[in-house]
Amino acid sequence: MNLIQPIDEQPHFFDDFAKGHVYRFGDEPVTEDAIIAFGRSFDMLPFHVDAEAAKRSVFGGLVASGWHTSALMMRMLVRHFLSPEGVLASPGIDTIRWTASVRPDDRLSMKLTIAKAEKSASKPDRGRVLFDIEILNQDQAIVMTATAITIYRTAPSSGR
């Protein structure tokens, strides 16, 4: 089952982006095992690794680490959106908010809006693209928002 259809035309290079473009993609299952495995490796707080202890937490049950949700966002970006030939690097990300709990058996998808696309003043072969990201669960509730900064190569033939 695909919650969200694949993108018809994947943006490959800086030239393919324009402010206001919206893309929807991804369908990542979140299992209890995966939540606990990620928690044990990186975020060992009781509500990420121990279902019984999690019941007594403010969450009332096991929830995914926000870093796990962030990593699943990245998995969706790489699987469905980022072009390996176009993307050069990311200097960082702004204003991550974990707005609702991610729980076992959720399925996550993504809405990505181009907030800005500006060519580099110093390096004409690249530009900076800002993605406003929303991660949604199967009920279309927003579980995470963030603004990601990416550096894209201009198209090889680009004279724009």
Add this chain to the structure above:
Amino acid sequence: MNLIQPIDEQPHFFDDFAKGHVYRFGDEPVTEDAIIAFGRSFDMLPFHVDAEAAKRSVFGGLVASGWHTSALMMRMLVRHFLSPEGVLASPGIDTIRWTASVRPDDRLSMKLTIAKAEKSASKPDRGRVLFDIEILNQDQAIVMTATAITIYRTAPSSGR
């Protein structure tokens, strides 16, 4: 070998924090295997998973995913700093910057400065604490900065 000494007195509750307090802790090794394993799971771009392809990237060699560095930051926080009895949740994180590459055989540590500590106006049993975080490598170069927002319980005996 510990790059950074353990904290003498771990802050447990909201009451233990004050603006300007500085804490240093952590000593996380980063192996090539761990970089590739994280990359294969979540961030499959060539420069995180393929040492040969990485040589031809802007990084000139294998580098850790920024999300891997973020997850290692969280591991250091949970291992050395966050008190399970005091920390309630995190609504998010601001302004992550991956300022230098994290490479195989690096060792990461952390400098954490309290940027703000404010009691909740509506819920007197808790308060919001902002951590300004720097992640450093073994040469004391800053590889990542971020501001994390955490919600802490006030001390059980707190009348402050």
